[in-house]
Amino acid sequence: MTVSLVTGGAGFVGSHLCDRLIADGADVLCVDNFFTGPKSNVSHLRREERFELLRHDVTIPLFVEADRIYNLACPASPVHYQHDPVQTTKTSVHGAINMLELATRSKARILQASTSEIYGDPDVHPQPETYTGRVNPIGPRACYDEGKRCAETLFFDFHRQYSLEIKVVRIFNTYGPRMDPNDGRVVSNFIVQALRGDDITIYGDGQQTRSFCYVDDLVDGLVRMMHSESSVTGPINIGNPGEFTMLQLAELVLRLVGSKSRLRFMPLPIDDPKQRQPDIRLAKEVLGWEPKVGLEDGLVETISYFRRRLTQS
Numbered sequence: 001m002t003v004s005l006v007t008g009g010a011g012f013v014g015s016h017l018c019d020r021l022i023a024d025g026a027d028v029l030c031v032d033n034f035f036t037g038p039k040s041n042v043s044h045l046r047r048e049e050r051f052e053l054l055r056h057d058v059t060i061p062l063f064v065e066a067d068r069i070y071n072l073a074c075p076a077s078p079v080h081y082q083h084d085p086v087q088t089t090k091t092s093v094h095g096a097i098n099m100l101e102l103a104t105r106s107k108a109r110i111l112q113a114s115t116s117e118i119y120g121d122p123d124v125h126p127q128p129e130t131y132t133g134r135v136n137p138i139g140p141r142a143c144y145d146e147g148k149r150c151a152e153t154l155f156f157d158f159h160r161q162y163s164l165e166i167k168v169v170r171i172f173n174t175y176g177p178r179m180d181p182n183d184g185r186v187v188s189n190f191i192v193q194a195l196r197g198d199d200i201t202i203y204g205d206g207q208q209t210r211s212f213c214y215v216d217d218l219v220d221g222l223v224r225m226m227h228s229e230s231s232v233t234g235p236i237n238i239g240n241p242g243e244f245t246m247l248q249l250a251e252l253v254l255r256l257v258g259s260k261s262r263l264r265f266m267p268l269p270i271d272d273p274k275q276r277q278p279d280i281r282l283a284k285e286v287l288g289w290e291p292k293v294g295l296e297d298g299l300v301e302t303i304s305y306f307r308r309r310l311t312q313s
């Protein structure tokens with residue numbers, strides 16, 4: 001019997017990962033403090049005998065047995081991670097130490113959900129894993145970016161010092177059903193605004209770019225990484241190389257929703273990266289992974305999720 005522990009398992013990505021692991025026949029222990037992930041994201045799994053849910057904050061040590069640990073606990077949207085920046089850094093750094101120590105005790109494999117934010121506002125484009133990034137260490141995004149960078153450092157030091165089996169994945173912007181409508185991320189904001197007929201809030205001139213990966217593709221990449229040969233540590237980029245400006249995204253969402261919302265231009269947040277596109281050659285070569293869901297198809301699924309959700313509330 002294989003026990004997979006998923007920290008942040010009630011979150012947007014974590015809940016889809018729990019679904020996939022249960023479908024694959026694993027025993028799943030979902031650990032979450034429900035800061036940004038509601039219990040309702042995993043309530044459908046509570047009927048499963050192989051699923052357990054534990055309220056726990058990863059900044060506190062955890063003593064359980066597990067074979068595989070997926071470490072996803074951390075608020076991911078700027079609105080949420082800047083709400084209590086000290087707690088965000090603690091979640092990344094203390095959380096990583098606690099989960100790495102748990103993995104060492106249990107002789108488990110451990111995967112870290114790292115992020116494209118470790119590249120900061122990049123001056124190399126697209127971003128390969130060899131690029132070491134351009135992060136402002138004292139800005140409002142640093143609690144997240146530097147916390148995640150330090151977590152990567154800890155993963156590689158545990159690997160070198162204690163021969164721990166580690167897997168580090170750098171996740172680029174991901175979207176899909178179960179995103180929180182109030183977390184301020186661009187895809188959820190635009191869809192909710194378009195459905196409600198509210199103005200679409202474009203920060204800056206809307207020419208900054210992002211690459212959006214559908215959540216099912218990401219989850220497949222995470223599982224493939226966990227099952228890769230022991231010699232594969234990463235870091236490996238997982239993301240969809242399709243690159244869009246925020247204006248292009250807004251136009252696409254408006255068309256797919258059939259909305260007459262207008263664009264409203266607002267100030268660009270501090271340190272907002274100008275461009276973002278993953279170089280996924282390594283993921284293709286080492287994991288045989290590449291995204292399958294294009295932006296338009298993924299948005300259609302996500303829009304119908306938000307449509308249902310908004311009519312329920």
Ligand code: NAD
Nearest residue numbers: 008010011012013033034035036037057058073074076174
């Ligand atoms: P999310 O906010 O929906 O999920 C994070 C989960 O972690 C939530 O359920 C939250 O309650 C939990 N959590 C937060 N602090 C915790 C703590 N101290 N102890 C226990 N649980 C805690 O975010 P998400 O989009 O699902 O992101 C999941 C992971 O993937 C994060 O580590 C994030 O940094 C990473 N990631 C996500 C994206 C993306 O676009 N979604 C991009 C890059 C990296």
Ligand code: UDP
Nearest residue numbers: 078184185186187189201202203208246272
């Ligand atoms: N953004 C925007 N309008 C919004 C929310 C975000 O124009 O209502 C922009 C934001 O400034 C950034 C991009 O969309 O340039 C992606 O923002 P998000 O917070 O989703 O992700 P991140 O900046 O962490 O990549």
